[in-house]
Amino acid sequence: MNRSRWRLPGLLPAPVPPPSPPPDSGPSDLEQPSEEPRGLGAGPVDAHASLPQATAQLTVQRARLDGAGEPVFELVGFCCCGEDLPPTRNGRHGRPPRIALGTLISGESGGESPTRSLNRxxxxxxxxxxxxxxxxxxxxxxxxxxxxxxxxDSGFEIPWELLWVDQAGSGGPGAWLGALAVVTRWTTVHAPGGPLPYASADRRGSVAGYVADEMSRDRDLLAAHRLSPTLWELISHLETSGPGPALVYIACHGEYGSTGFDFTLGDLAVGEVDWRTFPRVADGGGLVFVNACHSGRLIDDPEYNDATTRGFAEVFLRSGAAGFLGTAGAVLEDEAHRVAAHLLAGMGEPSGLGVATALRDYRRTIAVTDLPPVADRPRSKELLPFVSAFMYLYFGGPDTTIALYGGGG
Ligand SMILES: [Zn+2]
Structure with missing residues (x-):
């Protein structure tokens, strides 16, 4: 299953390192007093040339103003065409303590009203x-x-897909960023020669998956593919050598915690998978889709204090997945099933599914721009599917496509 060609930036002789952050620097490296803003001029690398056509990169790093006080985030943005965002780091870019969707929204069981979060x-x-x-x-x-x-790499859990891009007084309609553009995520992969976010892949193959009983409707979407009876059986399968799947699909219950043993999928903790490698994931080089609450979140484990971001996304990207799809918080089961049905149907098409573009298009169909009053609780609750859809975070090459066929794998 390694016959697929690597696409962009296939014309480059080798991946060009990003201007920032360096591939193995952790957030705490960045909390040094007042460095010169890191921009594009750090070396001879032409960052613009490393980006595929129509592609821009925004890096978000933790920093401190004047080397003291509360941390802020610093933005560096550049685009293929030379249109750059000047480095920004000031008091308007402090850590926002109340916008992480993983803590604001908690499914049907409570949490903040979606309308209030969207107004935020x-x-x-x-x-x-x-x-x-x-x-x-x-x-x-x-x-x-x-x-x-x-x-x-800020660790601030900013829901960038819900950045509201207004029209700066022009009177035109605004848009949520995740519906306005194809947005992909990346996190520094802590490994020598770790992967970078620019390369996209076309992968064709089958599925290796696990679907927990509470998500059993998803099994109908994966008929004829290999499903493991337990999550641990799937993990063991992926740890062996052999042909890899184009898609690893996991649907189960997820719990977030700030340490590796409190952050779990079913009965599997980040602390138990973080050190593993998955040869079949490397061989397949495809998409790992973990359709579970909190599955795309990342932690800076305080029990290790090693400036190393951990999470299921990082584990699988480090193992060689071309993409990882997970969530930023608690998602409704109905919405989780709907997202899976939409994406898996596209992967059944002969041309395959461009994962990041399909997510943008799905968000467009469900996004609401006219917000009801916060006090209108019934209408506010109707916005939960919209917010859930924007909580799906895709890490990986912007043009990666996945096409599924048959069982096996
Ligand atoms: Zn450009």
């Missing part, structure tokens, strides 16, 4: 006007082709 995102977005201006410029330049890679 609009109000928070408003003060990031340099960023909004840059996004408008690159969107104007590249239109619907725009791919935006967000490489966020």
């Amino acid at each position: 995102m609009r109000s928070w977005s408003r003060s990031k006007y340099e960023l909004l201006g840059w996004i408008r410029r690159i969107r104007d330049r590249h239109g619907d082709d725009l791919r935006l890679i967000i490489w966020d």
